[in-house]
Amino acid sequence: MKRQPDCTIKEESLLLFHYRELAPKERLALTEHLRQCPACRQRLAELKNSLASLPRPTLELSAAEVGWLSARIAARTRPAPRPRFWLWSGAVATAALVVSLAAWPPTGPDSRLGVMGRTSGEIGMVEDPELLQNMDLLQNLDLLQELKQVG
Amino acid sequence: MSNGVAVIETNGLPEEWEVNTSAAEEAALLERIRQGNTAAFDKLVRDHLPRVVNLAYRLLGDRNEAEDIAQEAFLRLHRSLPNFRGECLVMTWLYRVVSRLVVDHLRRERLRRRLFFFRRDEEDPDPVDTFADTAPSPRDQLLARETEKRLFVALGKLSARQRAVFVLRHQEGLPLREIGDLLGLREGTIKAHLHRAVQVLRKDLNDWQEDTP
Numbered sequence: 001m002k003r004q005p006d007c008t009i010k011e012e013s014l015l016l017f018h019y020r021e022l023a024p025k026e027r028l029a030l031t032e033h034l035r036q037c038p039a040c041r042q043r044l045a046e047l048k049n050s051l052a053s054l055p056r057p058t059l060e061l062s063a064a065e066v067g068w069l070s071a072r073i074a075a076r077t078r079p080a081p082r083p084r085f086w087l088w089s090g091a092v093a094t095a096a097l098v099v100s101l102a103a104w105p106p107t108g109p110d111s112r113l114g115v116m117g118r119t120s121g122e123i124g125m126v127e128d129p130e131l132l133q134n135m136d137l138l139q140n141l142d143l144l145q146e147l148k149q150v151g
Numbered sequence: 152m153s154n155g156v157a158v159i160e161t162n163g164l165p166e167e168w169e170v171n172t173s174a175a176e177e178a179a180l181l182e183r184i185r186q187g188n189t190a191a192f193d194k195l196v197r198d199h200l201p202r203v204v205n206l207a208y209r210l211l212g213d214r215n216e217a218e219d220i221a222q223e224a225f226l227r228l229h230r231s232l233p234n235f236r237g238e239c240l241v242m243t244w245l246y247r248v249v250s251r252l253v254v255d256h257l258r259r260e261r262l263r264r265r266l267f268f269f270r271r272d273e274e275d276p277d278p279v280d281t282f283a284d285t286a287p288s289p290r291d292q293l294l295a296r297e298t299e300k301r302l303f304v305a306l307g308k309l310s311a312r313q314r315a316v317f318v319l320r321h322q323e324g325l326p327l328r329e330i331g332d333l334l335g336l337r338e339g340t341i342k343a344h345l346h347r348a349v350q351v352l353r354k355d356l357n358d359w360q361e362d363t364p
């Protein structure tokens with residue numbers, strides 16, 4: 001297919017034309033160009049063809065599945081059950097013990113309190129889901145999965 | 152925009168996404184939820200759940216992961232309800248949260264895969280096999296299923312953002328400007344992502360069609 005000698009139309013312009021995402025002025029200019037350039041008309045037709053051939057995956061959710069999922073969501077909006085609290089307080093206690101043993105000998109009663117305060121503070125932070133979302137490290141991913149199982 | 156809530160023109164949403172409740176009805180429902188009416192929250196979830204799961208499924212290509220993301224989105228909605236104002240529809244808000252959760256999820260998955268790539272190379276079969284059939288399909292739907300699986304494999308070759316931009320523009324019909332708002336990206340970046348995504352998908356699916364007798 002012959003392309004106009006001065007044809008400088010980029011593929012991205014044709015794509016944006018297809019999705020109606022060109023500014024009105026550019027759209028008008030390209031429409032005019034397409035009238036004169038059979039090669040671009042062909043390019044646009046091929047682009048439209050291949051985009052039209054892409055499927056749109058769809059899941060059919062049965063009433064039972066919707067019911068089951070919404071029940072799960074409802075259950076998770078209720079206040080956290082006790083076992084979760086015991087697990088976390090266990091984790092705080094263990095972490096505090098490990099950290100305070102590592103910091104032995106203590107320089108005074110205040111320093112140990114400081115360690116305790118910091119440890120429970122960190123765990124409190126990790127419980128914040130917004131923070132969890134933003135952490136990319138793998139160890140945090142695993143922690144997230146644990147949280148999910150517990151909660 | 153305030154309280155991290157997306158303000159998106161509702162006429163940008165595909166028709167099928169419009170829930171059969173008016174803005175006034177939705178506001179009344181939200182008010183009942185704020186007063187502690189759990190049945191009202193349940194109705195809100197049921198009304199939006201199929202659409203949210205489908206959005207996540209198109210973005211992710213995995214049903215279980217899509218259901219997890221959908222659950223997380225509704226939990227966040229529940230937590231955000233005290234600050235939720237009538238500036239946007241619940242569905243618009245869910246679009247934003249699901250898109251961002253999926254992009255984060257895909258990025259973490261990619262990192263995980265990169266770290267364990269040795270093991271994956273040895274163990275992994277054709278990635279197409281890893282997509283479970285979503286339902287028993289009649290024979291005439293098998294080809295459609297296969298094309299769908301191929302699409303997900305091809306989408307897996309894109310970056311998380313390229314993938315999200317393509318799905319939101321091509322499959323969900325959102326204007327690029329709104330996708331930019333949703334993902335916090337500039338319009339130029341969004342256009343480049345869309346172009347790259349379409350290049351990769353066309354090449355991949357062309358190669359596959361040529362190889363298929």
Ligand SMILES: [Zn+2]
Nearest residue numbers: 007009037040
């Ligand atoms: Zn031309």
